[in-house]
Amino acid sequence: MATIKxxxxxxxxxxxxxxxxxxxxxxxxxxxxxxxxxxxxxxxYAPDFNAQNLATKASNTIGVVLPVDHHEIFSNPFFLEMxxxxxEVCSKNGSMTTLATGISSDELVHNIDVMIAQGHIxxxxxxxxxxxxxxxxxxxxxxxxxxxxxKPYQEVNKTSYVDNDxxxxxxxxxxxxxxxxxRRIGFLxxxxxxxxxxxxxxxxxxxxxQNHLPNIMLEERFExxxxxxxxxxxxxxxxxxxxxxxxxxDMLALKLQQVLHNDPDWKVKQFSLIGFNxxxxxxxxxxxxxxIAVFPQRLGEEAAKIAMADHPADELSTAVIVPHQxxxxxxxxxxxSLQ
Amino acid sequence: MATIKxxxxxxxxxxxxxxxxxxxxxxxxxxxxxxxxxxxxxxxYAPDFNAQNLATKASNTIGVVLPVDHHEIFSNPFFLEMxxxxxEVCSKNGSMTTLATGISSDELVHNIDVMIAQGHIxxxxxxxxxxxxxxxxxxxxxxxxxxxxxKPYQEVNKTSYVDNDxxxxxxxxxxxxxxxxxRRIGFLxxxxxxxxxxxxxxxxxxxxxQNHLPNIMLEERFExxxxxxxxxxxxxxxxxxxxxxxxxxDMLALKLQQVLHNDPDWKVKQFSLIGFNxxxxxxxxxxxxxxIAVFPQRLGEEAAKIAMADHPADELSTAVIVPHQxxxxxxxxxxxSLQ
DNA sequence: CAAATTTATGCAATCGCTTGCAATAGAGAT
DNA sequence: ATCTCTATTGCAAGCGATTGCATAAATTTG
Numbered sequence: 001m002a003t004i005k006x007x008x009x010x011x012x013x014x015x016x017x018x019x020x021x022x023x024x025x026x027x028x029x030x031x032x033x034x035x036x037x038x039x040x041x042x043x044x045y046a047p048d049f050n051a052q053n054l055a056t057k058a059s060n061t062i063g064v065v066l067p068v069d070h071h072e073i074f075s076n077p078f079f080l081e082m083x084x085x086x087x088e089v090c091s092k093n094g095s096m097t098t099l100a101t102g103i104s105s106d107e108l109v110h111n112i113d114v115m116i117a118q119g120h121i122x123x124x125x126x127x128x129x130x131x132x133x134x135x136x137x138x139x140x141x142x143x144x145x146x147x148x149x150x151k152p153y154q155e156v157n158k159t160s161y162v163d164n165d166x167x168x169x170x171x172x173x174x175x176x177x178x179x180x181x182x183r184r185i186g187f188l189x190x191x192x193x194x195x196x197x198x199x200x201x202x203x204x205x206x207x208x209x210q211n212h213l214p215n216i217m218l219e220e221r222f223e224x225x226x227x228x229x230x231x232x233x234x235x236x237x238x239x240x241x242x243x244x245x246x247x248x249x250d251m252l253a254l255k256l257q258q259v260l261h262n263d264p265d266w267k268v269k270q271f272s273l274i275g276f277n278x279x280x281x282x283x284x285x286x287x288x289x290x291x292i293a294v295f296p297q298r299l300g301e302e303a304a305k306i307a308m309a310d311h312p313a314d315e316l317s318t319a320v321i322v323p324h325q326x327x328x329x330x331x332x333x334x335x336x337s338l339q
Numbered sequence: 340m341a342t343i344k345x346x347x348x349x350x351x352x353x354x355x356x357x358x359x360x361x362x363x364x365x366x367x368x369x370x371x372x373x374x375x376x377x378x379x380x381x382x383x384y385a386p387d388f389n390a391q392n393l394a395t396k397a398s399n400t401i402g403v404v405l406p407v408d409h410h411e412i413f414s415n416p417f418f419l420e421m422x423x424x425x426x427e428v429c430s431k432n433g434s435m436t437t438l439a440t441g442i443s444s445d446e447l448v449h450n451i452d453v454m455i456a457q458g459h460i461x462x463x464x465x466x467x468x469x470x471x472x473x474x475x476x477x478x479x480x481x482x483x484x485x486x487x488x489x490k491p492y493q494e495v496n497k498t499s500y501v502d503n504d505x506x507x508x509x510x511x512x513x514x515x516x517x518x519x520x521x522r523r524i525g526f527l528x529x530x531x532x533x534x535x536x537x538x539x540x541x542x543x544x545x546x547x548x549q550n551h552l553p554n555i556m557l558e559e560r561f562e563x564x565x566x567x568x569x570x571x572x573x574x575x576x577x578x579x580x581x582x583x584x585x586x587x588x589d590m591l592a593l594k595l596q597q598v599l600h601n602d603p604d605w606k607v608k609q610f611s612l613i614g615f616n617x618x619x620x621x622x623x624x625x626x627x628x629x630x631i632a633v634f635p636q637r638l639g640e641e642a643a644k645i646a647m648a649d650h651p652a653d654e655l656s657t658a659v660i661v662p663h664q665x666x667x668x669x670x671x672x673x674x675x676s677l678q
Numbered sequence: 679c680a681a682a683t684t685t686a687t688g689c690a691a692t693c694g695c696t697t698g699c700a701a702t703a704g705a706g707a708t
Numbered sequence: 709a710t711c712t713c714t715a716t717t718g719c720a721a722g723c724g725a726t727t728g729c730a731t732a733a734a735t736t737t738g
Contacts (some may be wrong), residue, residue, distance in 0.1 A: 001458045003724055014688045019726060029686060046456030050398070054693050059389070061437070066423070079421055083504050084405070087440045098437045099398070103428045111430045117385030121340045205718035225625050251623070258625040261600065284590070284620070286597040292664045308470040342694055353718045358696060368716060390694035393723050 002043035006114055011039035011216050022047075049096070059120040061096040062086065065112065065135060068105050076251070077279050078296045082127055082149060083262020084283040085300025086307075097123070108246070109134050116142050116228040123307035125300075129195060145311055147303045151195045162302045164294045166196055171244045173274045173292055175327060181335040182272060183213055183245040186235070188256055189248040190220040197248045200276065204246050216242060220252055222331060228259040232266070243335055244272035250281035250291055254267045257285050257331070273331040287330035294324050350378040359388075396461040400435040401425065401646050404451065404474060406467040407444050415590070416478070416618050417635045419487060421466055424639025425646075432647055434461070447472050455481050464639075468492060468500070468534060469659035484650055486642045490534045499656040501641040503633045505535055508663045509542020510615045510630055512585045514594035515665060520674040521611060522552055525574070527595055528587040529559040536587045539615065543585050543598040555581060559591055567598040571605070582674055589620035589630055595669070596624050602646035612670040626669035633663050 008018040013032060021028045021036035023230075027307060028036075030303060033252050051060050063088060066079065087097045102108025112135055113122050129150030136154075139146045151166075152159045187204045189197045205215050216239050222228035237244070247253035253275030261268045275282060278293035302320045310320075347357040352371060360367045360375035367375075378384075392398050403425060405418065426436045441447025442488060451474060454460050463478060468489030475493075478485045490505075491498045518525050528536045529587045540556075547554050555578050559566035575581070586592035592614030599605045616620060617632035640657045648657075 004726095007726080015725080016689080016727075017687055020687090022728090027686065032686080044456060046453055046458075046486075048393070048724050049457040049459040051693090052391040052726080053389040054387070054393055054723090055725040055727085057693065066419075069423070077416060080405075083438065084408070084440050087438045091440070091453070096437045096454075098435045099422065099426045101423050101430070114385060114430070114433075115435075117340065117383060118512065120387040120388040138680090139370065180728095225627075254623055258623070259670075262625055280590070281623070284593055284597065284623075288564075288600055310356070319453065342697095344694080354695075355697075355719080356717055359717090362696090366716065371716080388693050390723090391696080393693090393725085394695040394697085396723065 001042075001048070002045045004045070004047065005039045006043055007045050010043060011035040017239070029135075030249070033054050035247045049181050053120060059122045061092065061098050061121055062090055062304065063098055063100050063112070063115055063121040063124040065100045065108070065124055065126045067130070068102055068108055076277075078277065079127055081296035082300035082303075083175065085110070085297035085302075086125060086304040087300075088297075089301050089304040090308070100124070105134055109138055112138055115179050116144055123147060123311075125149065125303045125307055131193065145307070147301050147306045149303050152201070153195065154223060159320065160306050160311075160316055162299050162306065162320045162322060164299070165321050166199035167203040167206070167292070168277065169292050170200035170205075170246070171207045172324070172326060173200070173276070174204045176274060176290070177244045177246065177272060177332065178207065178211060178213075180244075180272065180332055184216065184239060184242040184244075186216045186218045186239065186242045187248070188218045188220060188245050188247045188252055190252060200246075218245070219257070222255050222259065225259060228255065229263065230258060232252040232263075236266075242271075243269075244332070245274070247273060247275045250275040250277045250289060251277045251283075253289050253291075253331075254281045254285045257289075261286075269334055270331050271333075275331075278327050282327070282329065286332065289331045291327050292324050295322055298322050340387070341384045343384070344388065345380045345382055345495065346375060346384050349382065350374040355447070358553060373401045387393070392459060399433065400460055401643065402430055402439050402451070402454055402460040402463040404438055404439045404447070404465045404467075406469070407441055407447055415616075417616065418663050420635035421639035421642075424636035424641075425464060425643040426639075427636075428643040429647070434647060439463070444473055448477055451477055455483055456555050462486060462573070462650075463591060464642045464646055466486065470532065484491045484646070486645045488638050488642050490538070492534065492584050497644050497656055499650075499658065499660060501638050501645065501659045503663050504660050505649070506540035506545070506589045506635070507524045507542055507633050508544040508615065509539035509544075509585070509651070510546045511542070511663070511665060512548040513543045514616070515537055515613060515629070516583045516585065516671065517546065517550060517552075519583075519671055520649060522584075523555065523578060523581040524552070525557045525578065525581045527557045527559060527591055528590060538554070539587050541584075561594050561598065568602065571598060571602075581610075582608075583671070584613070586612060586614045587622075589614040589616045589618045591622045592628050592630075592670075596628075600625075609672055611672050611674075614670075617666050621666070621668065622672065625639065628670045629668045630666050631663050632666050634661055637661050 004018050008015045011018060018036050021033040064083060074217050092099045100111050102111055124146040125175050127150040129148050129152055131153045133159045148161045174185060187201055189201060208215050218235055221231040232294050245256060247256055255275050257273055261296060262270055273289060275289045275291040278291040282289040282291040297321050302322060304320050343354050343357050351666050357375050360372040361379060403422060436649060441448050441450055457517055463485040465487040468487050468490045469559045470493055487500045490502050491500050493611060513524060525538055526539060533539045538586045557574055558572040584595060587594055592612050596612055611626060614630040616630045617630040621628040621630040638661050641661060645657050
């Protein structure tokens with residue numbers, strides 16, 4: 001591999017000049033700069049990553065933290081797309097992306113400790129946001145920069161994050177059903193301790209209230225198909241006139257669809273469904289799910305942009321909201337209002 | 340951050356001694372070694388990654404190459420699990436994992452060029468295997484070590500890889516249906532130019548031949564539900580007595596299931612289905628899919644192990660086959676043989 | 679034309695760590 | 709007691725970049 005000395009020699013200058021030339025320093029004359037650049041190109045030169053970082057003491061790699069394995073969460077295609085987004089902007093900026101994972105919370109924290117101690121991570125990006133996350137604690141403790149994707153649970157004002165406006169998204173989803181004539185709309189969720197879910201629910205509740213419609217909650221209990229059927233039977237006993245559902249994500253919507261479609265009585269009723277994330281699950285469903293797209297790749301990109309900017313210690317934190325967008329497919333039907 | 344000098348000073352030795360002590364060099368006396376280690380621990384010392392790599396000229400990071408975005412492929416949870424596996428063994432070995440992605444093939448190759456030129460990647464791991472992959476060409480050209488996950492398309496003997504025995508898996512899947520009394524079994528695929536698919540098909544064909552049963556192929560044409568219905572109508576016209584399907588992966592199986600279940604005539608027939616990968620899609624289906632698990636995380640781990648071992652230039656390549664395992668759920672039914 | 683600037687370059691130190699080789703000390707041999 | 713030989717340890721030179729400061733060349737100025 002060509003070093004800066006090779007470049008310098010070929011251009012007939014000293015290494016320092018070469019370095020400056022390649023960094024576009026103003027004090028190098030145009031002709032030499034050109035010579036150097038030409039030489040560099042000819043030698044296919046790229047600065048040695050380690051040497052550069054060592055010399056500048058400013059590391060250029062972004063640490064991406066994956067959540068501890070929680071099968072359900074983890075099989076979500078979401079993550080990969082965020083990672084892609086992050087890596088996309090990083091490589092464009094000559095940075096690297098490196099990963100932190102762990103089987104258990106302890107292991108993850110330990111891995112992060114090591115990464116911090118090795119001192120070559122500029123900023124961490126957490127692909128998730130969790131209550132009382134030990135990783136966040138560690139990061140704060142060592143005063144390492146980080147950006148979270150999702151809404152922070154604590155010190156919201158002090159931490160930089162990228163997120164969708166999930167409340168608004170919840171509102172939009174419910175409103176969409178209302179616009180299609182639905183009046184009794186169920187909200188399907190699985191875990192309200194997760195902010196995504198509770199926010200979307202809040203959004204749902206907001207429109208429902210504004211329209212003087214009742215909140216109708218349905219907690220996912222679909223471990224098995226039979227369990228799902230049972231849950232729904234109970235549900236419909238209590239709320240017989242529900243015509244549509246807002247499901248807190250596509251996967252849940254698909255699950256719900258599966259049980260609804262397997263009971264002839266329910267099937268004929270053609271319940272309307274709307275999900276979130278616009279993932280592969282939306283396409284897999286039949287009818288295909290109308291879904292709120294949230295652009296995970298974009299979330300990743302924005303997070304990376306924040307991570308790569310210079311953040312003086314006293315700077316205020318940054319929050320970026322990535323817009324969502326409803327993707328209309330075939331799971332929402334117009335109905336004649338029942339009222 | 341503590342440097343090696345700090346450690347040395349605290350232990351009352353020179354940096355070189357400290358270095359050697361921490362690497363477990365034999366020529367350092369036990370007492371000094373202990374002193375040094377103690378000091379290091381007290382200072383929470385970890386060697387600076389960049390400095391270390393610079394000094395040893397032996398880079399310790401593994402480059403993980405993601406395939407160029409091809410939505411279908413990409414939304415497969417598979418990848419994340421492989422990445423996890425890789426990272427798991429890397430961090431245990433004090434290595435880092437870094438990613439290479441690209442919107443287009445050109446961009447991906449360019450990114451890899453840069454990574455190579457920066458000279459700090461020990462080995463690349465390709466998470467996919469493709470015919471005439473420009474990435475592979477580049478890697479060979481620059482004589483960079485790499486491991487592929489999946490079966491290499493060229494120079495199989497010369498390249499290290501990790502894969503499942505997909506032929507055997509195909510055989511096992513078909514055999515399982517045969518064991519349950521099925522005699523007319525369809526094989527559902529989408530793209531035979533992909534080795535995974537063609538291998539699984541080969542396996543299927545093998546058992547079918549051995550049992551003097553006909554090969555019955557069905558190419559996925561399910562862009563829309565209507566298209567799927569049409570395709571299947573044609574199919575059943577030609578093969579009215581098919582009772583089960585081997586689908587080349589879970590997602591395809593789920594798609595097939597969706598269209599089969601939405602036609603009353605088909606639904607009553609209770610076709611048996613078996614898929615591959617045992618992904619989230621298997622669980623989402625109803626009835627849940629019997630599926631061949633292939634252990635992506637394990638694939639990643641094995642790939643990482645190979646990648647981290649020392650490979651003298653003239654060494655033979657390594658190939659590791661990760662076993663698969665049938666996961667029995669509810670999508671395969673026993674039937675009275677028709678023969 | 680000499681002096682004072684301005685402009686461009688190169689020298690050498692530094693980042694933190696590793697490692698070949700020289701230096702030291704202690705033990706054993708004669 | 710002197711000499712050899714090991715067993716340990718430290719010195720100093722890199723690894724490949726960046727950067728403050730000195731220096732040389734070119735230009736302007738008095």
